[in-house]
Amino acid sequence: MELLMGGGGGNRAVTAGRLLAFAGCLAAAGCERVVDVDIPDPEPRLVVEGRIERLKGTPSDASSGRQRIRLSTTAGFFDSRPTPPATGAIVTVVDGAGRAYAFPEIEPGLYGTEHLVASVGEMYTLFLEYGGDVYEASARLREVPPIDSLYFVYEEETLFIDEEGYRAAIDFVDPAGVPNYYLWEQLVEGVNEIPPDPGNAINLVSRDELYDGQDVIGFQPNDEIAIVPGEHAEIRQISLSRLGYDYYYSLFEQNALGSANPFSIPPATIRGNIVNLDRPHRFAFGFFGAAEVSIAEGVAPAR
Numbered sequence: 001m002e003l004l005m006g007g008g009g010g011n012r013a014v015t016a017g018r019l020l021a022f023a024g025c026l027a028a029a030g031c032e033r034v035v036d037v038d039i040p041d042p043e044p045r046l047v048v049e050g051r052i053e054r055l056k057g058t059p060s061d062a063s064s065g066r067q068r069i070r071l072s073t074t075a076g077f078f079d080s081r082p083t084p085p086a087t088g089a090i091v092t093v094v095d096g097a098g099r100a101y102a103f104p105e106i107e108p109g110l111y112g113t114e115h116l117v118a119s120v121g122e123m124y125t126l127f128l129e130y131g132g133d134v135y136e137a138s139a140r141l142r143e144v145p146p147i148d149s150l151y152f153v154y155e156e157e158t159l160f161i162d163e164e165g166y167r168a169a170i171d172f173v174d175p176a177g178v179p180n181y182y183l184w185e186q187l188v189e190g191v192n193e194i195p196p197d198p199g200n201a202i203n204l205v206s207r208d209e210l211y212d213g214q215d216v217i218g219f220q221p222n223d224e225i226a227i228v229p230g231e232h233a234e235i236r237q238i239s240l241s242r243l244g245y246d247y248y249y250s251l252f253e254q255n256a257l258g259s260a261n262p263f264s265i266p267p268a269t270i271r272g273n274i275v276n277l278d279r280p281h282r283f284a285f286g287f288f289g290a291a292e293v294s295i296a297e298g299v300a301p302a303r
Helices: 242-255
Strands: 004-006 012-015 046-055 067-072 090-094 100-102 106-107 108-115 123-130 133-140 147-155 166-171 181-186 206-209 215-217 232-241 285-299
Touching: 046 123, 046 133, 067 090, 067 123, 090 133, 106 181, 123 285, 133 285, 147 232, 166 232, 181 242, 206 242, 232 242, 242 285
Parallel strands: 012 215, 046 285
Antiparallel strands: 004 012, 046 067, 067 108, 090 100, 090 123, 106 108, 123 133, 147 166, 166 215, 181 206, 181 232, 232 285
């Protein structure tokens, strides 16, 4: 199931208003004795969260080239604390013309530059040195269609809507004849809202197989969180490669049954694109991408 329901005439399409997910519950009967299980913590693995971005509509000679890459390590099996930052790494990104951009460490685990102005169609390769190993990943920056409009829809509380309030919705046109893959991020008052929910495997990532070339109308990237009147909302529409789509879809699906931290337990079945050049079997988790991003924002009105 993708984002749309067929609608209207021509090639108009209307997004599904609600994606329903039902989960069963397992009840455990009383135990007669306590069994202590000793689960050794695995050796920490590197986790990479990075994307070279270009804002839709930014001129090619823009002076701002702010880019960020976050590095951390996996935590223990029962560790609920935030994942430890990976400090002291050497991070470099090289573009298709061979120009290298150093990403110095800005704060523990966060590396960045202000000088990489990205371009659509360009290939970017990440090189990083950490813990005695060298890692590499590559991604081509893909174009994204613009968000045509952002507006707010008020939803009353119902059997399927836990909290009444405004939801942010967007309209855009999917380009015809080419496969497109999307990731959406919704920020309210600057906070990125991506709850670990089964619906996110469908709602926040999508492929245009069922709506190629059509108008996408009234799509709500995060229909579970009510937006209070006066709050500022921002939706970021991000282009993905097919590999990026598969990665994020699997990540949301796995995290739906876990904690709010997708890297608290090594996602053994999810392989990103980070290659360890020294010890291939010790690949890093996470994903390095490159994307054009269209941004729309607004303030929820008083009712």
